[in-house]
Amino acid sequence: MTDISAAALRGAVDLSSLRGRAAQPASATAEAASAAPGAGGVVDVTDASFGEILELSRSVPVVVDLWAEWCEPCKTLSPIIEKVAREQQGRVVLAKVDVDANPQIAQAFRAQSIPLVVALIGGQPVPMFTGAVPEPQVREVFAKLLEVAAQNGVTGSVPVEGADGAADAAEPEEPAEAPLPPLHAEAYEAIEAGDYARAITAYQRALAENPRDEDAKAGLGQVRLLDRVQGLDLQQVRAEAAAAPRDVEAQFRVADLDLAGGHVEDAFGRLLDLFAEVEDDQKAPVRERLVELFELIGAADPRVVTARTRLASLLF
Missing domain, CATH: 1.25.40.10 (Tetratricopeptide repeat domain)
Structure with missing residues (x-):
């Protein structure tokens, strides 16, 4: 089984370039509106709307299915993923990504081969599957995903449609999102500005204050790499x-x-x-x-x- 654990929640995949899209006003693009989960918590996602899904993963675990029309294994795995996701009754959102139409998402996840299925918990990626896998394994990994999400406080849900097509009466849980710690926020701002030296300093200060800050450790490793390869x-x-x-x-x-x-x-x-x-x-x-x-x-x-x-x- 794919290893999904709380320890796997690391920033090894840099999604910061996609994160900023969530700050767009709703009228900024018609595509962004498509990020709202539909029946059974399944949604087609684009480069433009992915930021909203990234932010949604702070309250509801998101499963990202990267596929393409020409991919034969995708035609086997994707229906299984969708079936199991719908059975979760809104506790999981399935974000379907056509990699040919959305190269920025594919690049962010380093999708060298598909199908590739990755979970998002609290904005952090966790690998699930590469290649087609049987339905029992899909169910097993979904169960593990919900456990890890709960361990990290991500226990919300989205409305799902009943047999009559109407959304369930229960409103989705929307826990207040905690703001980033000041030094983490400073690091993000510096990264967006291309000032990697300032971001490194911010993460180092965060680690000096709390040597067990795993997010700062992961961020520092990423930004050091970005700094070294720049130019x-x-x-x-x-x-x-x-x-x-x-x-x-x-x-x-x-x-x-x-x-x-x-x-x-x-x-x-x-x-x-x-x-x-x-x-x-x-x-x-x-x-x-x-x-x-x-x-x-x-x-x-x-x-x-x-x-x-x-x-x-x-x-x-």
Whole structure:
């Protein structure tokens, strides 16, 4: 079963570019209005309206189904996902995303293959499925999703239509959204402005105040990566790394770009190969960078587990 746990709620996928769309006035675009969940809590979502769904996930768990017309496995999985989502009676919202029509959402979720199904809890992504899976596994993971959502205080619901087509009388729960802590808000503002140095400082101050602030840890890892890759030319960076295979900084730059582009295994593999080849006095910085990237992706991710196992074998 896909690992869904409270510990998986990390900011490893950067959705900040989509978050701002929720602040648009309702009249800003006709597409944004389509984000209101329809019968059974199922809605088609676009690049323009996704911000509203992202904010809705703070009160109701959202399942995002990324699909395309040409995708044969999608035709098997999507009806199962929709069936199980409707059975939740409004406790889960299903957001359906056509990746061909909505490339920004696909890019934000690093959708290298579809079908890809990701949950959103409190604005944070949690992986569910990649590829078609049988209905019993879908039900099992939905049950786990509701458990994790409850552990994180996301227990609201949306109205659903009964047999007569009318919405149930119960109003959706709309708990008051807690404002971001001041230093987190400062970091978000800095990221939106492209001022990564100020965002790094804000997250570092947040961690100095509370070393257990997992959101600040995840945010700091993301913004450090963004800062490092800003302005890099991919072709030039790859050429420099190919010309100097043991140049630690050159290999770091390629790994950063790979990770930022969603090529996680390539980034890990490059740095693990580098760790095996460099002199002993250069191994410590390579190991530290690997650990930083592991934390960015999340300890439960199978790619991290595999890479950690190889690193352990190289260490001992």
